[in-house]
Amino acid sequence: MSADMDMPRGQMRQNSVVQPLLTDLYQITMAFAYWKSGKVLDRAVFDLYFRKNPFQGEFTIFAGLGECLKFLENFYYSDSDIEYLKSTLPASVEPEFYEYLRNLTAQDVTLYAIEEGSVVFPRVPLIRVQGPLIMVQLLETTLLTLVNYASLMATNAARYRMVAGKNVSLLEFGLRRAQGPDGGLSASKYSYIGGFDGTSNVLAGKLFGIPVKGTHAHAYITSFTGVEDLQNKTLVHKETGITCDLLALAYTYRDSIASELGALVSEASDGELAALISFAIALPEGFMALVDTYDVKRSGLLNFCAVALALSDLGYQAIGIRIDSGDLAYLSMTAREVFEKIAVKYNLPWFAKLTIVASNDINEETILSLNEQGHKIDCFGIGTHLVTCQKQPALGCVYKMVEINDQPRIKLSQDVGKVTMPGKKNAYRLYGADGHALIDLLQRSIEDPPQVGNKVLCRHPFQESKRAYVIPTRVESLYKVYWENGKICTPLPTLEETKNRVQVSLRTLRNDHKRNLNPTPYKVAVSDDLYNFIHDLWLQNAPIGELS
Amino acid sequence: MSADMDMPRGQMRQNSVVQPLLTDLYQITMAFAYWKSGKVLDRAVFDLYFRKNPFQGEFTIFAGLGECLKFLENFYYSDSDIEYLKSTLPASVEPEFYEYLRNLTAQDVTLYAIEEGSVVFPRVPLIRVQGPLIMVQLLETTLLTLVNYASLMATNAARYRMVAGKNVSLLEFGLRRAQGPDGGLSASKYSYIGGFDGTSNVLAGKLFGIPVKGTHAHAYITSFTGVEDLQNKTLVHKETGITCDLLALAYTYRDSIASELGALVSEASDGELAALISFAIALPEGFMALVDTYDVKRSGLLNFCAVALALSDLGYQAIGIRIDSGDLAYLSMTAREVFEKIAVKYNLPWFAKLTIVASNDINEETILSLNEQGHKIDCFGIGTHLVTCQKQPALGCVYKMVEINDQPRIKLSQDVGKVTMPGKKNAYRLYGADGHALIDLLQRSIEDPPQVGNKVLCRHPFQESKRAYVIPTRVESLYKVYWENGKICTPLPTLEETKNRVQVSLRTLRNDHKRNLNPTPYKVAVSDDLYNFIHDLWLQNAPIGELS
Known part of the structure; x- marks a missing residue:
């Protein structure tokens, strides 16, 4: 799905900044120290995860895998x-290490x-x-960069979609405020x-x-002063x-409808009328007009309706208007009334x-407030708050x-939320009879998957007393192998398929987990085996001489 | 200064996402409507500016011009x-328009x-x-994208530098949290x-x-369990x-210094010691160690000092430590005491x-608070807050x-802050006898520049009563022509020169404009001529029938 999809491998890499040097120097320093310590054949397993949902919410959309x-x-x-x-690392680094790097690929990664x-x-x-x-250590920074913003952005967009409802269109207008050119592209995607x-x-x-x-x-609009600027009126x-x-x-329509709008023709801008006429002539099938350059009620709506009616006489249906300032709820209701x-x-x-498109500094809260006011907006154009995830x-x-x-390996921390869960794990999502997801369960990879209809003991990973039995109606195994033997081994979905997956996946989540205000946390549990495994290892690694 | 600097023009463009399609569709729709309206020979002037300094501050660093x-x-x-x-715009768009676009360059832009x-x-x-x-309309979105984040980031960095003081090193560690891969690159730059x-x-x-x-x-550190993991100890x-x-x-040093540190050798991690030994062997001239994996006081500092002393016996000076968690002020003071x-x-x-490097979730406020606590940190590694401009x-x-x-052209708005200042303008910075900048003055481009030693009337652009005379000791004309006749006509500075320019320019600003808490706004004024020009035009364009 990218511009360079038909290019040979080397060229493809050069056309993207996503390349092995897009990493923190310490990854390469560590690679050298591992290499020097004779750890070339060591094998490791790393987990990539987050610790807290963004936006005071209780869910996240995973994106960036492709x-x-x-x-x-x-x-x-x-x-x-x-x-x-070579010019950056110490001169003492052996040539053999660079030879090693030069031949390094992701062939042996799963x-x-x-x-x-x-x-x-x-x-x-x-x-x-x-x-x-x-090799897996060298992947860290780039994988994090690719997943972090993609998932944050997809989650933010999904939240806007939820508050806007499914009957309203949402357009991303954030390029000019994005964090760099590629930030803009990622935001759009x-x-x-x-x-x-x-x-x-x-x-x-x-x-x-x-x-x-x-x-x-x-x-x-402001590039036209009056109708004398129109070189073509037909x-x-x-x-x-x-x-x-x-x-x-x-002109004729403007005179006939002014009173319906409670407007005076003498107050309407002729420059604006000229601009709308020229735009309608250029794109008669796509006539969508910005109506707030001068005054929505006194000028913009009147001029728009006059041109739209004139277009209608010539067999064309206008598309609508965009409002980019002012009281969006009130102005949209006014516009809808006039249109009716x-x-x-x-x-x-x-x-x-x-x-009716609205596009002025809109965020989740604005949309919620507009909803309460009964706005008549069909489409939001959203920029800054969306793309910067303000x-x-x-x-x-x-x-x-x-x-x-x-x-x-377990990494202990005085902050229990930062203790890592050791070993290879599998993850399952357990569903209830109503089709909603009940809980995510982590198990050791050597355990058998939970069975539909069987009691499954689900434990809080760190609080001994928190445990519950769940009898799943459906069990979804969350992991697939995507990369093995140097190849992508599970076909990647198209953008449309991933987009669809988001909505399907969100529907399995109960509404109380998704609501904007005080959502209920969704539970993530560990199996009894994994619980004991974590805590045995914790004990073995606990420092001597202090209560941890 | 970019990887593709030696490439031919076409290839260079393809290697960057900064290209004419990195824009909002409406720019191209407008281009077509202008073209269709016979405005191909029309000429225009656009100003790119911001309305409010970021971060509750009173200054901004301009970046992104290159x-x-x-x-x-x-x-x-x-x-x-x-x-x-062609596949996106309506089918009714004439082939001649695409021909026109195909031949479009920035040749006639200044x-x-x-x-x-x-x-x-x-x-x-x-x-x-x-x-x-x-053409100038088509440049809008891309210019904004290139200036907005670059200036925001440079300003943010300059603010961190000011609170950290000049004797502390600042390192950008934000790639993994940046808004996309290129967001990370822009942040670094x-x-x-x-x-x-x-x-x-x-x-x-x-x-x-x-x-x-x-x-x-x-x-x-955690990849080593104990000294048995060391394949080489020499x-x-x-x-x-x-x-x-x-x-x-x-080992010998660890035994001898444990009491000085108030630590027990039995409580220190041998895995950590092994990791530090291996790292020191790999990079004896660059031994900088992360000391908070287990416990800074009980383990990390003791192991680090032991290895650093051992290295010293072999003729190498260690570099230092990094602390990535905990109470950074307290731990840095403890570490400094131990080192002394x-x-x-x-x-x-x-x-x-x-x-002593510190690197855990640091922002401007953290540094100010650490300053108050008398920290002993030499270098901050700053990620998320810096690169996302949180x-x-x-x-x-x-x-x-x-x-x-x-x-x-003037764009009026009920919000006076959004009224535009019409016409071509020049900008001057007037300096006082102490070398500090007093005020920025905008004039009509046809006016003579303000003169050193002469009284200059400086007016608030919108408030009639706000005016003052300034007698500048130095007058700096702020604009240069950078692009004319299809060429860059003022040599571009190197990154180092621009970096230097930031500090030189900041030094001309009084401290009260730069301080973190309640900074004094720096004044931007207009000449009397420009004031009258704005307000005459405002009157001519004021809507009939309302108080604006």
């Missing part, structure tokens, strides 16, 4: 990478993951990476996956096949082909249903070693 | 761009700007773009410009020549070349000055038309 797999596919150090590393687009929860690994210690309907970002449209939308800006009728004077028609009046007056039922601009995914040379 | 100019240099629509646009790295203020245009209306000393991001090092830093992660003496048992030496004791005990003065994740630069076909 890009992680492409990164593995293209993982190699080029000659210029090696030259750069990557398990949850399906991209799934609803996921804290502590359940999204990705488990196994393979040579040095992952907001689409999360539930948006399109973007204004043309390159995202070209690269990912996302629908692109947009009409004009205030500058277009348009041919869609059916008859007869050339008509669109401006004259619009005109629909009746001229017997044009479609006029009542013209699209409410929480980073998801804190971490990548932790859980096993080395078949020995489990 | 990338804007490279974008102009590489501006053209490729065949595949045109194909994509771009004025303030020097990159300068301190800048609200309402003073950072960039003024003149040229064919269609612009935090360096803003005042950071280096980054962990290796690709940023390779592409931009920024110093890269880093040692190891907790995983390196290191050769730096001077004599004699092979010594580093582990045995470290050991310096005395073994008569190794450099030991007292070992570097405190304010977007700078709201806008791009407004101020003139078309030599006619000034």
Whole structure:
């Protein structure tokens, strides 16, 4: 799904900044120290997971897996990478180490993951990476970079979709405020996956096949001073082909409808009228007008309706309006009322249903407040708050070693939330009779999966007394192998499939987990075996001489 | 300074997402409507500026200009761009329009700007773009994308530098939490410009020549269980070349210094010791150790000091420690105390000055609080808060038309802060006798520049009664032509020069404008001529029938 999909491997890598050097230096320093310590054949298992859902919510959408797999596919150090590393690492680093790096690929790595687009929860690994210690350590930073923002963005978009409801269109308009050019592209891609309907970002449209939308800006309106700026005032009728004077028609309509709108023709801007006429002539099938350059009620709506009615006489149906300032609830209700009046007056039922787009500094809370006020908006264009994830601009995914040379590893911490869960684990989602997900269960990978209809003991990973039996109606095994033997071994879904997966997955979650205010935490449990395994290892590793 | 600097034009463009399609669709829709309306020869002037300083501060660092100019240099629509646009715009769009786009370049554009790295203020245009209306409109989104995040990031970094003081090193560690891979690269580049000393991001090092830093992660420590994991325990003496048992030496030192540290050897982790020994053997000249994997006081410091002393016996000076959790002020003071004791005990003065790096979730406020507590940290590694600009994740630069076909344009708004300042303007910075900047003054471009030693009337752009006379000791003209006749016509500074410019420019600003708490706003004024010009035009454009 990317522009460079037909390119040979080397070229593909060079066209992206996603390459092995997009990492923290300490990964390479560690690689050298491992290599130097004779740990080239050591094998390790790492879990990639987050500890807390973003946005004060109780769910997260997992995204970025496809890009992680492409990164593995293209993982190699080029000659210029090696030259750069030689100039950066101490001169004492042996040439053999660079030779080792030069030949390094992801051939011996195995990557398990949850399906991209799934609803996921804290502590359940999204990705488990196994393979040579040095290689899996070298993947850390890049995998985190690719998953963190993608998942944050997809989650944010899914939250906007939930508060907006399914009958409202959502468009991502954030490119100009995004964190860098590629931040803008990622925002377009992952907001689409999360539930948006399109973007204004043309390159995202070209690269990912996302629908692109947009009409004009205030500058277009202000570039016309009056009707004398119109070099062409005519348009041919869609059916008859007869050339008509669109401006004259619009003038007539403006006079006839001003009173319905409670507006005065003398107060309306003629520059705005000229701009709308020219735009309608250019795009008669796509007439969507920005109506707040001067005054929505006194000028914008009047001019828009006059031009839309004139267009209608020539066989074209206008699309609607965009409002980019002011009281969006009130203005949208006013506009809808005007459209309904005109629909009746001229017997044009479609006029009542013209699209109203709103696009001024909108966030989740704005939409909730607009909902309460009974807004009449059909489409939100959302920029800054969406793409920068203003409410929480980073998801804190971490990548932790859980096993080395078949020995489990636990990282203890005085903060119990930071203690890692050792060893290879499998994850299952247990469903109830009503189809909703009940709980996610982590088990040791050597345990048998939980069985439908059987009692499953689910324990809190760290609180001894918290435990419950669950009898699942359905058991979903969350991990698939995505990368093995140097190849992507599970076909990657299309963008549309991932987008669809998000909505399907969200539907399995009870509403109280998803609501905006005080959502109920979804439970993540461990099996009895894993519980004992964690705590035995904890005991073995507990420091002597203090209560931990 | 980019990886593709030697490439031919076409290839260079393809290697970057910064290309003409990285824009909002409405720019292209407007271009078509302008083209269709016969406005191909129309000429316009746009100002790019912001309305409010970020982070509750009273200054901003302007950055991103170099990338804007490279974008102009590489501006053209490729065949595949045109194909994509044909598939996206309505079928009624004439082939001649695509022909027009295909031949479009920035040849006829002129771009004025303030020097990159300068301190800048609200309402003073950072960039003024003149040229064919269609072309300058098409540049909007991409220029905003390139300036917004770059300036936000550089400003954020400059603020961290100010609170940290000049004797502390600042390293950017944010790649894994950045908003996309390129967000990470931009963060590294612009935090360096803003005042950071280096980054962990290796690709940023390779592409931009920024110093890269880093040692190891907790995983390196936990990958060793005990000294039995050490395949090699020896290191050769730096001077004599004699092979010594580093582990045995470290054991001896650990026994001798435990009491000085108030630690018990039995409580220290042998896995940690093994990891540090192996790291020291790999990088004896760059021994910097993470000391908080188990317990800083009981284990990490003891093991580090033991290994550092052993290294010292072999002729190597350790670099220092990194602390990534816990009470950073307290732990840094403890560590410094230990280092000082050991310096005395073994008569190794450099030991007292070992570097202490701190790196856990640090932001401006954390540093201010650590300062108050008298921390002993030499270097901060800063990630999430820096790169996502958590405190304010977007700078709201806008791009407004101020003139078309030599006619000034004003955009009115009920919010006076959103009224645009019409016409081509020049900007001057007036300095006082003490070398500090007094005020920025906007004038009409036809006015003579203010003169040193002469009284200059400075007016608030919108409040009639606010005015003052200023007698400047120095007058700096803020704009230079950077792009004209299809070429960059002012040599672009190197990254180092821009970084230097930031500090020089910040020094001209009084401290009360720069302080963290309740800074004094810096004044931006207009000349009397410009004041009258704005208000005459405002009157001419004021709507009839309401008090605006």
